[in-house]
Amino acid sequence: MIVTVTRLLASLSFLQTSLRAFAFIACVSLSMTASAHNVLKSSTPADGSTLERSPSELALNFNGQVRLVKLSLKRSEGSEGREGSGGREESIDVGFKPNLTAATSFAVPVPELASGAYSLEFSVIGEDGHTVAGHFNFGIGMPAARAESGH
Numbered sequence: 001m002i003v004t005v006t007r008l009l010a011s012l013s014f015l016q017t018s019l020r021a022f023a024f025i026a027c028v029s030l031s032m033t034a035s036a037h038n039v040l041k042s043s044t045p046a047d048g049s050t051l052e053r054s055p056s057e058l059a060l061n062f063n064g065q066v067r068l069v070k071l072s073l074k075r076s077e078g079s080e081g082r083e084g085s086g087g088r089e090e091s092i093d094v095g096f097k098p099n100l101t102a103a104t105s106f107a108v109p110v111p112e113l114a115s116g117a118y119s120l121e122f123s124v125i126g127e128d129g130h131t132v133a134g135h136f137n138f139g140i141g142m143p144a145a146r147a148e149s150g151h
Contacts, residue, residue, distance in 0.1 A: 038064045038126040040134050047136035048144045054113040058094070058120060065102040069131070070123035072096075075116040076145050089119075102127070115141035 044059040045051055060068070073092040094110050121135040137144040 037128070037130055037132050038062050038066045038124060039132070040122075040136070043120075043136050045136075045138040048138070050139045050141075050143055052141065054140055055110060058108045058110055059105065060108075060122065061105045062124065063104075064127060065104060066124035066126050066132075067098070067100055067102050068106045068122065068124055069098045070096075070121070070133075071108060072121050073110065074119050074121075075114070076119070077116070092118075113140055117142060117145040119145055 039062065040060060041063050042061045044057075045055055058071075058073070071094070073094055074089040075092055077088050077090055092110070092113065094108055096108060099106065117137065117139045119135060119137050121133070123131055123133045125131050137146075139145070
């Protein structure tokens with residue numbers, strides 16, 4: 001009888017430990033999924049690329065469904081558009097309107113762009129409701145502007 005009770009208690013202890021381990025793994029998995037924000041997977045032009053001529057559109061591809069709510073394109077003026085060159089930025093009107101339809105890819109037509117260093121900034125709202133901002137740089141007929149420190 002004592003052996004049976006001991007086995008029963010051992011089985012219950014094993015079951016409790018197993019359930020605790022399962023609950024811990026489930027909590028960690030859920031928190032990792034909940035904290036994963038959407039990110040830019042790729043862009044055209046690619047970050048840091050140098051183009052020979054103006055693209056007809058800017059393409060952004062994300063790792064999940066997002067709503068593109070902000071997009072601004074700026075051209076650096078001055079010594080090759082390099083940071084610290086004393087140049088200023090010129091905003092380029094691309095006619096962007098926030099897109100309230102969620103998608104993984106967006107294409108934004110652009111006017112003919114002159115030679116220069118460009119910076120594109122964007123904000124998206126992911127499925128989790130979080131806003132994520134990002135940027136990338138490219139150049140036309142010259143190297144892309146260097147990314148600001150901290151990005």
